[in-house]
Amino acid sequence: MWTQHTLTLPARRRGFHLITREVAQAVPELARTRAGLLHVFLQHTSASLTLNENASPDVRRDFERYFNHAVPEDWREWEHTLEGPDDMPAHIKASLLGPSLTLPVQGGRLALGTWQGIYLCEHRDDGGARRLLLTLHGESA
Template sequence: MWVQRDLTLKPQPRGFHLITREIVGALPELGQVRAGLLHVFIRHTSASLTVNENASPDVRRDFERYFNAHVPEGWREWEHTLEGPDDMPAHIKASLLGPSLTLPVQSGRPALGTWQGVYLCEHRDHSGPRTLLLTLHGE
């Protein structure tokens, strides 16, 4: 089986947001897959994806603090500044984390660990909707 579709996420504030439920909800065909792969690709250059802790909101806040400290706005060396002070740092953060994830699928569900979830990493202060391309392959 091959299934591919877009998932548009509502605008989120800057930060790290769990989106596992939205992804699973967009793919009812997951329930038919015994073994396979789910590829998730974000079609933006100032947001990214990652997998990490799904229980404690402290982890998401710590991620945001870490990236803001290490990729600061207002760094005098930035040249690309026409789209606002958060734009170039957002591009750097998105490149560090990456635009895609490949998740194993087992028995009709993403085979994530007990405490793992998929994050939308929103790096802009005022973004719009974000679009993901979901590609499911399995048997």
């Protein structure tokens, strides 16, 4: 079985946001999948995806602080500045984390670890709505 859905997430403020529930709900066929893979692809260049701690919001705030420190907006060497001071740093952060995740599916649900959740990493102040292409490949139950 193959199926594909587009999920449009509403605009979010800059930061790291849990979207696990929204992703799972956007793929109704997930519940009927015995074993498979869900590929989650973000169709943008200034945001990214990652999988990490889903319980403590401190972790998400620490991710944001770390990346803002590691890739500062005020670095004088940036050339690509026409779209604002947060644009080029957002592209760098997105490249470091990446635009996609491939997640296992088992018994009708995502087979994530106890403390794992999917993050949308919004690297712009006004990034707008974000589109995800969700592709499920698996064996039906």
